[in-house]
Amino acid sequence: MKVKVNGIELELAPGTSAIDAVFAAGSDVPYFCSHEYMSPVGSCRMCLAKIGAPRKDRATGNWVLDEETGEPQIFWFPNPMATCTTAIMEGMVIETEAEEAVKAQRGMVEMTLINHPLDCPICDKGGACELQDRAYEYGEGISRFEFDKRHQEKHHQLSELITLDRERCIHCKRCIRFFEEVPGDEVLDFIERGGHTYIATVEEGLESNFTGNITDLCPVGALLDRTSRFKGRNWEYEHTITSSLDDASGSAIVLDSRTGRLERIKAELNTQVNKLWIDDSTRFGYEYVNSSERIKTPLIRKGDNLEAASWQEVSEFIADKLAKLAQKEAAIVLRADSTLEEGYAAKNLAKILETGQIDHYPRQLASVIPNNSASLNDLASSDAIFVIGDVSQNVPIVDLRIKDALKGVAPPEMFEHGVPIADLRLKERMIRKKEILTVAAPYNVDLMRHAGQAHIYEANSEEAIFKALTKIANGEDSSVAAMSNEQAEALVKRLNEANNAIIIYDGFSLASPAAAIAARNFANAVGAKEIILGQMANSYGLEAIQVLPSHERYGYAEIMQGSAKALIISELNPANNSQYAQNLKELELLVVHSIFENETTALADVVLPAKSGYEKQGTIVNLEGRLLEVNAAPIDAGQAQDFEFLAASIIAALGKEGKEDLASLAHKAIRKQFGVDSKKLDPEGDLKPLKPRANNKAKLHIQSTNIGNALIVPTMLRLEYIDKNPHLLAERGAAKLTMNSIDADANGLKNAEIVSLDVAGIKRSFSVQIKDSVPAGLWLIPALPEQAIGLLELDRASLKKELEPA
């Protein structure tokens, strides 16, 4: 369609909003309520422009022509129009600089400001505030409003994480719309009306996993992040764009750091992965990196104590010890959110040490690399989705992208100015196509609220379910646990008939190789693509580059049970398991690469300070098979180093340095394996999905249990760091032990009671949460990195009450 913006002719697709036409023409209009990926509502009335269009004669169907010029006559709308809610028409003329448009914009800035306090110097948004910028660009500079401004609550704590200043609110409704439109959790709304309107939550508070996004959305300083309150002004921060290592989505984030401290995390646009949204764990779970308890220098054991030493010193000590070992006696374990570069470094070190005892953890029995992988944008435009497991806790971004699909609006086409500012296909309170989503899980998961069909099955019956569904898909009779025959048939039929069917499964299915194979077979049978949710940020990548044991007997569990004489372990704390702690004591050499002191560092011969995920430079592969860049923010972490440096120093101390350093080896290896240059990755990542290895040696020796009375469940939060994230801890509370009220009564437990429990060797403390949606007899325990998802047999006699609830 042809439109003319301020004299510039453009050819745009029908359905484009006038505001996008304006930006596409390189012009500008101010706006506050419109926002990328959300419905345009036209409530701020800032984006006014003079708009006109030619008209067709009803009788003849020809353009009504101007008598003088012979051109189609432009009929102007009587009033300036809000460009965000106006769709372009053939021949439309948009004037943003016409006198009446400019006057309307100025008038609107003045009215927006009459109740907005002028406390920019103490506002955390100051310097990055849309209202501030727009008032400078489009305002008159003075106000004719001579009365008192509205007085409302200035410190309303919406949650431990977010504070609301009601005086600053300009009622753009972005936050309210966000909750309804994006995660579908309607937890905010306006109260009162007219000039008294203010924002408040439902009684339960902000019950959503994505609350932090409203602090990014807010065009003024009304909604602010409490973790970063008054930590610095916007122009003082160093902004580092990177990928989050919080979960397997690899969401794009911006690290705002100042004077060596990480002060804030904001979401960054990645149209392919997280769009503009991140979950609360990704956003608020960073405070631990500033903790004063961090290990900042290498430590070496002198008798009972660990004493500070230099990297040089400890590397020589380690090399000395390692040189005395025979082949296959050393072991290396990485945490599953280590970068590809660290993974290659570990592999190279293992090669030099001539050992096959190398692994990453948490890792499950089956592969996380799908056979026929779907991207997250495929997911967002899918027309049939079958989820088995707990997506919302595992990878919250996948949960959001499923909700995109329910709206039935495919990801928008990009403009030169980026994501459409007003996508007219999006509406408030859209009718969601719930019927395309089926969710099954061993307990009630959050996504079930949005599903057309929800099924709670008995834990560990994933294999049976997939096998039965496959039979139905192949035209055989079968019955599926927790589903009626009609439901199962309808599900199979829908997946079969869909153009873009997707099956999503997580650790519950990966815990048993048979279940994973059954899932894969079912996906094949109905022609669906797969998304597999790994437990950690680089589970996919580390499996892809085979940071895996050479034999079944050399896996993580076997190493912990004494298969090695020396162990180099990065960022894991196996000694929290009393049984493993015994074995670790027997080791000739225990090198622990860690951020904090813990049970394992207490046993170590050498402790090396580790970098957090915000300080590393490297590459990860997210659950789609997308290679993403991880960039380091300038954070003061003492002498902390990543595993690549650690491996390099040991290799140097061993005197086994090759011609090339580890970094260039990794660079070459990535190019060979994935076919991309890891130094020139696309800012949105390069999608290079691999095929799983046909014969994966990386099986764990221990077989999955088929019986159990407790389920290790995925959790959005990084429980290993939660104690050092004070704001997140205050909001989310300690780790929860969730059970049915029948179990609670049988054990005399009350809600919020603090208990301790031996979870397969790990003594953990929990706050009891009673939920009748959990099947009776099954206790839910949130996962630690040392404890992969799945069923286990719990010694319930080890339960001890620590504290009565207040």
Add this chain to the structure above:
Amino acid sequence: MSVLDIAKGMGVTLGHLFKKPVTVLYPEEKVDIKPRFRGRHHLLKHPDSDLEKCIGCSLCAAACPAYAIYVEAEENDPNDPTSAGERYAKIYEINMLRCIFCGLCEEACPTGAIVLGHEFELADFRYQDFIYGKDELMVGVKGSKWQRREAAKKNKEVNIGVKSVPRKELEGVNYD
């Protein structure tokens, strides 16, 4: 040139012999500084209260062309506020070696908290002593770090070489 012209010239010279000299015998005498002189900064407080004017907004640091100012803010305790706003400067430091005394920080300050005063005797011995923190800048503190060190050593009042009347922006400052 006539004799008369010479006599006129000599007359001027002679006339000055009997005028009061403009030279100030600094440091024996104190200097009366012009009001708009830009010397060392003062951090001011609201009159008749102990509340600091500074709200820790960092605009001075942003305006500073020499990057001489560093501010770290913190939220006020509502029951025992330090400043009149929601937050205050936990750390406020000016590096006097970097400072070019241009006064842009004063221009940028939205609350009139940082004002350049008349003290100019800032010489000292070590780099670190040129970093003036809140303790040194707060109104009521007289003299440079060195002057106060000397005074403490000799158990005397701090003696500064300025005796001028501060301009009205320097609320609460006096150089007597």
Add this chain to the structure above:
Amino acid sequence: MDNITSRHDPRFEVTMYKYMGVENSHKLDFYEQHGGYQTAKKALTTMQSVDIVNEVKASGLRGRGGAGFPMGVKWSFMPPVDGRQRFIVCNADESEPGSTKDRFVLEDDPHQLIEGMIIAGYAIQATLGVIYIRGEYHLGYTRLYDAINEARAKGYLGKNVLASNFDFDLILHRGAGAYICGEESALMNSFEGYRANPRLKPPFPAQAGVYGFPTSVNNVTSIASGVHIIAKGADWFKSMGTQDSSGFHHVQISGPAVRRGVYEVPMGITYREIIFDLAGGVTEPVKAFIPGGSSCPMFPFTDEYLDLTMEYGVVAKAGSMMGTGGIILIPEDKCIVDALANVVHFYAHESCGKCTPCREGVSTWLPKMYAKLLAGLGESGDLELLEDVSHNIRGRSFCPLADACIMPVQASIKHFRHEYEYIIEHGKSMYAKKSRWQE
């Protein structure tokens, strides 16, 4: 207010208001005795739904809620029947100051509305009707509630209405006292249980209305007129009124008139006839009249305006609107600034707060400016500021509520500028008399 209607006027045969004020007129027995539900029976058994839409279209009936959009055309915007639920909504949230025409139908002749809803529902093939009634109309609510139950018991509502194949039932929903709910999309939000904010159009209700389903929202007297159009034919309806505005309308006169009340009149009648003949003239000198409820710009009480005929086009051309037909007379000694302060206060209170010009302009700034003027603190430049702010608000807001406030303000400045100037200059009103509600 004396409830006198024009059925006492021999010059014009009254149809809709025929039985207003008659004892027991709200009962089903009474309604049936006077030919009730026969029109619905005729429509459902002998006519196709498209015939009804065409008949209403042909009658030229324009919506009586204020905007004056032809009802038949609105009905024809409904998408083809596709198995989805469809709704007919009756907007009985009559909250416009000066308007009371719906109230009498709801209180004295609810069955007439129910019959109208059945016909309208059949016309657009909606099997569910919603009557959104103003919360303050308690008597209207109880009578309508009882009437719906009576009708349902008699088989006029429910499955196979009047022994036809058409199923129709009614939902009666009470508002909670918000003027904005008279705006059709805010009404639908409120009905769905959401905050009463107007929705973005498009989509119009015909595409996505109540719960996203095709919906048509019509005023009480529009729907009730449908009964008479079907009963007596479009030609009969067209025989009244003019080419532009056919049929009859209800005018409601308030202010210093001899016989204040609601009058059913044919369109095209002059305001002079209404005020002087029907209402019997004025009881005290009048300086202005508002032709269609508080949101319409006022006219000075002069021959030029009194001789205007009551037609949509004519009134619009003269600079105002037909609105709901609520004529308000403003006495000579009433300070116009004070009167407008009251109007502004009403709209400030009723603004929903969704869009900036209405929330900040109408709801915050204007009342403060009027309070300043009335307090005698006006300064030179204030009138120009008021005009400029009004200009910045008008036509910029999301829904017409802000315009509804601004248009009377602008009209008052246009016609009575001297009163504003006087109050600014002297610090007090031209008229010493206090407001009636302050006495």
